[in-house]
Amino acid sequence: MKKEKSYSNLYKKIDATSKTRFHAARRLRFHSKFSTYTVVIISLGLILLSLMQAYDLGNNISSNLVGLIQVFSAVAVLVYSLLIDKNDYSNLHEKMYSCASMLGELKLKVHPFLESPAHDEVKYKEHLDAYHKILRIFETHSNNDFRGDYFRAKLEMPENYTIKGFDWLIMKALVIALHIINFISYPLVLGALSTVILWVWFGNPIIS
Numbered sequence: 001m002k003k004e005k006s007y008s009n010l011y012k013k014i015d016a017t018s019k020t021r022f023h024a025a026r027r028l029r030f031h032s033k034f035s036t037y038t039v040v041i042i043s044l045g046l047i048l049l050s051l052m053q054a055y056d057l058g059n060n061i062s063s064n065l066v067g068l069i070q071v072f073s074a075v076a077v078l079v080y081s082l083l084i085d086k087n088d089y090s091n092l093h094e095k096m097y098s099c100a101s102m103l104g105e106l107k108l109k110v111h112p113f114l115e116s117p118a119h120d121e122v123k124y125k126e127h128l129d130a131y132h133k134i135l136r137i138f139e140t141h142s143n144n145d146f147r148g149d150y151f152r153a154k155l156e157m158p159e160n161y162t163i164k165g166f167d168w169l170i171m172k173a174l175v176i177a178l179h180i181i182n183f184i185s186y187p188l189v190l191g192a193l194s195t196v197i198l199w200v201w202f203g204n205p206i207i208s
Contacts, residue, residue, distance in 0.1 A: 024096045024149045038189055042076055046073050060199060073193070076189065
């Protein structure tokens with residue numbers, strides 16, 4: 001086994017996995033915050049609609065659609081609450097971050113061997129086993145890895161992945177698009193809620 005084909009590849013795998021998990025941890029942290037904020041804002045929107053009804057405020061507050069909107073908003077709060085509980089973003093963020101940190105420590109241990117003139121089979125196996133052990137510890141959470149996280153990691157490793165010119169632009173655009181799709185539900189829901197409240201308050205009155 002040649003050193004170039006062992007330690008270099010192992011270091012590359014550890015580096016890519018570590019960066020991917022760091023990005024995944026950051027993304028999950030944002031999901032945890034945004035999902036919580038979304039539930040809070042929708043709940044405040046429901047309270048605002050109820051107060052507008054109580055004080056008869058708004059051009060369309062007497063519309064039958066307001067009741068439908070309130071029911072839909074209540075269901076949205078329930079759905080987001082269930083998603084937060086099911087996905088457990090906060091806990092997964094911590095696990096992903098711990099995994100990335102452990103891989104980062106292992107990467108520091110492996111790095112000196114890249115410049116070593118002699119290949120130590122025993123040490124190499126120890127490091128390889130340590131890498132697989134870390135992955136096994138966190139394997140139940142690997143399904144939360146995101147393709148966009150991996151692409152970001154590759155873009156940050158020019159020494160290992162030669163991505164230039166048009167290919168670089170395509171991958172960068174793909175990362176942005178994937179992240180937009182991953183977080184699109186939050187602005188859509190909050191935008192819809194804002195539009196509804198503005199319609200209830202300032203919209204042209206309708207007969208219903």
